[in-house]
């Protein structure tokens with residue numbers, strides 16, 4: 009695999025910077041979820057639609073990167089929220105039934121978003137008709153390349169209409185109530 013860029017330089021933004029840009033309904037939902045300890049994932053429609061369209065485009069395993077912002081203690085402590093603003097589909101992928109590699113081009117495409125202060129916050133890939141789970145290879149990929157406490161891993165099965173989310177180097181499951189699909 010040619011993973012050649014890590015996003016270790018992501019700055020954590022104060023949570024007020026996030027809620028200031030949300031509508032009342034979204035902000036109220038976010039504050040409710042933030043009362044607990046685990047981070048909340050804000051999934052913007054633009055990113056969700058791009059991931060869904062890519063996932064449904066071919067019935068083979070494919071994937072890409074998730075780009076956005078990280079909110080929490082600006083000193084680098086607890087992550088309160090991860091906002092996924094954009095998805096960057098990988099044009100090169102080499103897949104087997106339960107493994108996937110992406111080319112270096114996808115990292116270059118993701119780097120373009122740095123001008124908007126967006127960074128790689130995770131990755132997504134599909135398991136067509138295999139179910140939404142993390143394989144051993146997926147866990148290794150997460151541990152090796154998406155090992156920040158905010159790093160997300162999304163796996164989708166577009167045929168069975170399933171998805172599952174994982175976070176951090178040990179691929180901890182993210183329960184679905186923590187995935188907040190925002191209205192804008």
Ligand SMILES: [Zn+2]
Nearest residue numbers: 106107143146
């Ligand atoms: Zn997989």
